[in-house]
Amino acid sequence: MAAQRIALLAGATGLIGGHLLRQLLDGGGYDRVISLGRRTLPDTHPRLEQRVVDFGALSAEAFEGVTDVFCALGTTMKQAGSEAAFRKVDHDAPLALAELSSKAGAQQFLLVSSVGADAGSVTFYLRVKGEVERDVAAVPFASVHIFQPSMLLGERGTHRPAEAIGGAVMRGVQGIMLGPLKRYRPIEASSVAAAMSEAARRGKPGRHVYQYEEIVAFAAAPRN
Structure with a gap:
């Protein structure tokens, strides 16, 4: 009997994470999908398991049997309230996920980052x-996939007027964002989610960083 493929997703309540959860459940090829979060989701699916955790006090037991880990955690400075709080969400929690899941035997880690990360x-x-x-x-994973999108497009659960205006402006000028500027083009959150699912499906060993063009290409790849 073939080994089960089990995905774990942290950040399912976010813009990318919400799309990614549905894609992993509906067409990701996983026997089971675990959503790791601070609260339960309204989503129900026969292959979905929800685990409520404190990201500051994770243990390796939460990752038993997991093969692929998807991290879509992220906040804003406004939401976090301080640099220290921001770092806990955008650095400390993803790194804890990586270290503990690797120790538990996970083979792949897929991380949402940002264009310009340095x-x-x-x-x-x-x-x-x-x-x-x-x-x-x-x-020490077999594969690490890092996605660096620019401005994300899509319907958010919260109203962010500045982002809506910025998105409209970026849509208007993206046609002239060529060459090195292409990586700053806005992109649909659903496309980032589809690219993450496709990268995990291919499972290319090593460390990989994807920007606008690679993300769009992955998202458009035919699903078998």
Whole structure:
């Protein structure tokens, strides 16, 4: 009997995570999908298991049997309220997921980061994103896939007027964002989710970073 493929998703309540949960359940090829979160979701599915956890006090038991880990955790400085709180969500929690799931035997880790992520950046947001990329990539998985989207498009559960305006502007100018600027084009959150699912399906060994063009190509790949 073939070994079961079990996906674990952290961040299912977010914009990318919500799309990703549905894709993993409906067409990801997984025998079981575990949603790890601070609260339960209204979603129901025969292959969905929900585990309520404190991300600051995770244990390896939460990852038993998991083969692929998808991390779509993230916040904003406004939501976090401080740099320390932001770091806990965008660096400490993803790294804990990576370290504990690797110890439990997971083979793949897929992380949502940001275009421009750089551990040496003078910008706090991009520096933290770069640091978590660096630290997760050092964890001994067979495969690590890092996705660096720019502005995300899609319907959010909360109203963010500034992001709505920014998204409209970016849609209008994306046609002239060519060459090195193409990686800054806005992208649908559903496309990022589809790209993550496809990258996991292919399971290419090693460390990989994907930006706009690669994400779009993965998202458009035919599903067998």
